[in-house]
Amino acid sequence: MNEITVLYSNTIAGDADAVVENIQSALDANINPEKILNEGMIAAMQEVGRLFEEGEYFVPEMLIAGRAMQAGLNLLRPHLLDSEVGKVGKVVIGTVQGDLHDIGKNLVGLMLEGAGFDVIDLGTDVTPDQFVEAAKENDAKLVGLSALLTTTMPNMEKTVDAFRAAGMADTVNIMVGGAPVTQEYTDKIGADGFGQDASRAVSVAKDLLSRFED
Ligand code: B1M
Numbered sequence: 623m624n625e626i627t628v629l630y631s632n633t634i635a636g637d638a639d640a641v642v643e644n645i646q647s648a649l650d651a652n653i654n655p656e657k658i659l660n661e662g663m664i665a666a667m668q669e670v671g672r673l674f675e676e677g678e679y680f681v682p683e684m685l686i687a688g689r690a691m692q693a694g695l696n697l698l699r700p701h702l703l704d705s706e707v708g709k710v711g712k713v714v715i716g717t718v719q720g721d722l723h724d725i726g727k728n729l730v731g732l733m734l735e736g737a738g739f740d741v742i743d744l745g746t747d748v749t750p751d752q753f754v755e756a757a758k759e760n761d762a763k764l765v766g767l768s769a770l771l772t773t774t775m776p777n778m779e780k781t782v783d784a785f786r787a788a789g790m791a792d793t794v795n796i797m798v799g800g801a802p803v804t805q806e807y808t809d810k811i812g813a814d815g816f817g818q819d820a821s822r823a824v825s826v827a828k829d830l831l832s833r834f835e836d
Contacts, residue, residue: 633666636686716744723770750784
């Protein structure tokens with residue numbers, strides 16, 4: 623088995639120590655960090671989700687797999703960041719109210735940081751008002767909302783509405799993303815952009831910020 627296959631299996635098994643060791647070996651073998659992330663870890667989390675759906679995994683197994691992924695991301699982090707990039711703007715990000723999934727959001731934050739954004743991460747279970755307040759306090763023109771549950775997606779719409787109610791719809795752009803979110807849903811709730819995955823989120827974020835430059 624090669625490094626990526628072993629990493630994939632250990633992420634599914636939730637063995638954080640082994641995941642960290644596997645990532646280090648993969649980096650030592652000069653395997654591209656994005657390949658390690660996409661093929662070793664993100665693919666593994668897809669499989670964890672499938673096992674959960676099939677009733678083979680339960681919440682504790684999902685949780686330890688999530689922790690193993692997070693431990694791996696911490697090691698991979700400096701390899702995904704480009705220190706040469708200049709600052710491009712501020713973005714406030716968070717997972718919407720009621721939702722505790724943060725791995726995808728953290729990854730998006732990491733990629734944005736790598737692309738030169740100053741990232742203000744509000745964490746998980748963030749209320750619409752907390753997003754609005756943070757955007758005001760930090761004078762951020764971009765806000766990113768993540769949701770992984772179909773039951774918490776409506777809180778994205780509530781957050782978009784809260785920005786409208788605060789009179790900030792024209793001064794702040796909102797990007798949404800997360801496994802159940804689609805372009806169609808983005809348009810329906812009146813958000814400004816949809817990031818299908820972490821790297822596409824970076825191009826969408828840059829595009830949304832450039833709209834303020836004209
Ligand atoms: Co949860 N969970 N979970 N879970 N969990 C899912 C999401 C689920 C799809 C599993 C399944 O059934 N197949 C399912 C949701 C079903 C649905 O709503 N349709 C589910 C469920 C049901 C639940 C609970 C309700 C289970 C229960 O308690 N009975 C519960 C809810 C808790 C809550 O939030 N209130 C729950 C709990 C958990 C854990 C806490 C145990 C753990 C999370 C740990 C953590 O995040 N710290 C967990 C995990 C690990 C998962 C799965 C297995 C993996 C999620 C993940 O991290 N993926 C997940 C199954 C799956 O997704 N297939 C599942 C890897 C990550 C890199 O991908 O987050 O999609 P993702 O992010 C991507 C893109 O979506 C995008 O970029 C990222 C990188 O490419 N993206 C953005 C994400 N946010 C973005 C924001 C952007 C732009 C792009 O702009 C701002």
